[in-house]
Amino acid sequence: MGVTKTNLFSDVQNEIAVAAKAFAHPARVAIIQYLLKTNACINGDLVQELGLAQATISQHLRELKDIGIIQGTIEGSRISYCINPVRWAEISKQFSEIFDQFAAQQGDNCC
Amino acid sequence: MGVTKTNLFSDVQNEIAVAAKAFAHPARVAIIQYLLKTNACINGDLVQELGLAQATISQHLRELKDIGIIQGTIEGSRISYCINPVRWAEISKQFSEIFDQFAAQQGDNCC
DNA sequence: TTAGCTCATTGCAATATTACGATGAAACTA
DNA sequence: TAGTTTCATCGTAATATTGCAATGAGCTAA
Numbered sequence: 001m002g003v004t005k006t007n008l009f010s011d012v013q014n015e016i017a018v019a020a021k022a023f024a025h026p027a028r029v030a031i032i033q034y035l036l037k038t039n040a041c042i043n044g045d046l047v048q049e050l051g052l053a054q055a056t057i058s059q060h061l062r063e064l065k066d067i068g069i070i071q072g073t074i075e076g077s078r079i080s081y082c083i084n085p086v087r088w089a090e091i092s093k094q095f096s097e098i099f100d101q102f103a104a105q106q107g108d109n110c111c
Numbered sequence: 112m113g114v115t116k117t118n119l120f121s122d123v124q125n126e127i128a129v130a131a132k133a134f135a136h137p138a139r140v141a142i143i144q145y146l147l148k149t150n151a152c153i154n155g156d157l158v159q160e161l162g163l164a165q166a167t168i169s170q171h172l173r174e175l176k177d178i179g180i181i182q183g184t185i186e187g188s189r190i191s192y193c194i195n196p197v198r199w200a201e202i203s204k205q206f207s208e209i210f211d212q213f214a215a216q217q218g219d220n221c222c
Numbered sequence: 223t224t225a226g227c228t229c230a231t232t233g234c235a236a237t238a239t240t241a242c243g244a245t246g247a248a249a250c251t252a
Numbered sequence: 253t254a255g256t257t258t259c260a261t262c263g264t265a266a267t268a269t270t271g272c273a274a275t276g277a278g279c280t281a282a
Contacts, residue, residue: 003267004240008162009137016140023131023209025270026120033124036212044229051119053272058230060270077228077279083213092210098134099203101147102194114237115270136240155259164242169260171240188249188258 016098019091022067027052027060032083035070041080127209130202133178138163138171143194146181152191 006014023029030050035042046057061081064070068087072079117125134140141161146153157168172192175181179198183190 004136004138005163006137009141013137013140013144017135017137020131020134020140023206024128024135025115026117026124026128027115027270029124029127029131030120032209036209052116052270054229055231055273056271062230074278079229085213088210088213092214095134095206095210098143098147099199099206102196102199103203138240163240165259166243166261167241170242173260174239185248188256190259 012094016094018067019069019094022064022069022091025060027056028064031057031060031064032069035081035083039082041073041082043078043080123205127205129178130180130205133175133180133202136171138167139175142168142171142175143180146192146194150193152184152193154189154191 009017022032027050031046034046034049044054044057046061047054050057052060061070061072065072065081068084069091070081071084072081074080115128120128133143138161142157145157145160155165155168157172158165161168163171172181172183176183176192179195180202181192182195183192185191
């Protein structure tokens, strides 16, 4: 035990869970916010910005890249990261669909 | 090691991370969606719906309650759960603020 | 080539999460 | 009262996550 029973849930539910993990750690939120702010792509000066070890930042970047919310391009000896607009829109849509779903049914709450 | 270094991040970043955890597991997504669908509050027939053990569901419900996105009221020997509208709106706002932040700056992407 | 960057990966250690059986508290039912 | 239902909590096992030092790959500059 300790393994998430992925097979019990729908594809959409699993997708949302994966996407949410991008925001489920403050370091990753900080990275995303930094990318939003600088807009221009950056590299490991996140290490300076966040105060975590280089290996740790690299690991978080990889997770964000695996989720797809971020993309990196090689630029000489550096790697530029930025937000993946397509994936961003996808995830944004998935979340607003959920959030809107409640806003639409105000009134018949029970507790 | 293994401990999230909460002190390195801003309050908002930590709050977002906590809120995101509500959606970071498919079982919790399923619970939230079920609550959205049934609207009316429910109890442990989530056990039937989801196929996880009663103790596991109870644990997820507690996490959602700790995050505040859900609230429960005692109803005889049962407990009715439903979405907490105030907290829901809060979290919804936090996420849309992030998502909108990118939509507003289209064009100057780098990679 | 050699030295110095920048960053990913590997290999750990520590902690967190997920899941469940067992137990117990509280309320209902006969 | 005794039995049943509903749920939380405890204890435990398995796996996931977080974090870092060390290492290595790939590029740049001298």
